[in-house]
Amino acid sequence: MMGPLPNCKAFQKTSFNEYRNNSGLCGEMSGLRPCYTTKSSKLMAQKTKMVIAITVIGCLLLLFSIQGCAFLTYVRGRRKQQQAVAAEHIDLLTLLGHDGKLLYENIMEVTEGF
Numbered sequence: 001m002m003g004p005l006p007n008c009k010a011f012q013k014t015s016f017n018e019y020r021n022n023s024g025l026c027g028e029m030s031g032l033r034p035c036y037t038t039k040s041s042k043l044m045a046q047k048t049k050m051v052i053a054i055t056v057i058g059c060l061l062l063l064f065s066i067q068g069c070a071f072l073t074y075v076r077g078r079r080k081q082q083q084a085v086a087a088e089h090i091d092l093l094t095l096l097g098h099d100g101k102l103l104y105e106n107i108m109e110v111t112e113g114f
Contacts, residue, residue: 007027007028011027019031019032
């Protein structure tokens with residue numbers, strides 16, 4: 001047998017004499033050498049989980065940043081378009097020679113002060 005000794009009651013209650021001829025075993029039982037690979041593999045698994053979590057969070061932040069920039073660009077473009085339309089209406093009235101006072105006087109004249 002080789003590798004770490006499982007951590008269950010069946011293996012914990014047995015004596016070292018039953019495992020003496022298996023030089024590949026390791027574990028926390030007296031007489032066995034300690035298992036260094038178990039600790040390093042747990043550490044490696046924790047590091048892997050941490051790297052994955054940081055990568056996912058970073059990608060989400062990048063995605064939200066791009067989406068926010070696109071939304072702001074859309075809103076600014078729409079606002080400029082609305083301002084251009086409003087300015088076009090004002091320019092059209094001034095080009096046609098409509099003045100507010102003149103227009104009011106014309107309406108009053110046509111409706112005969114109604």
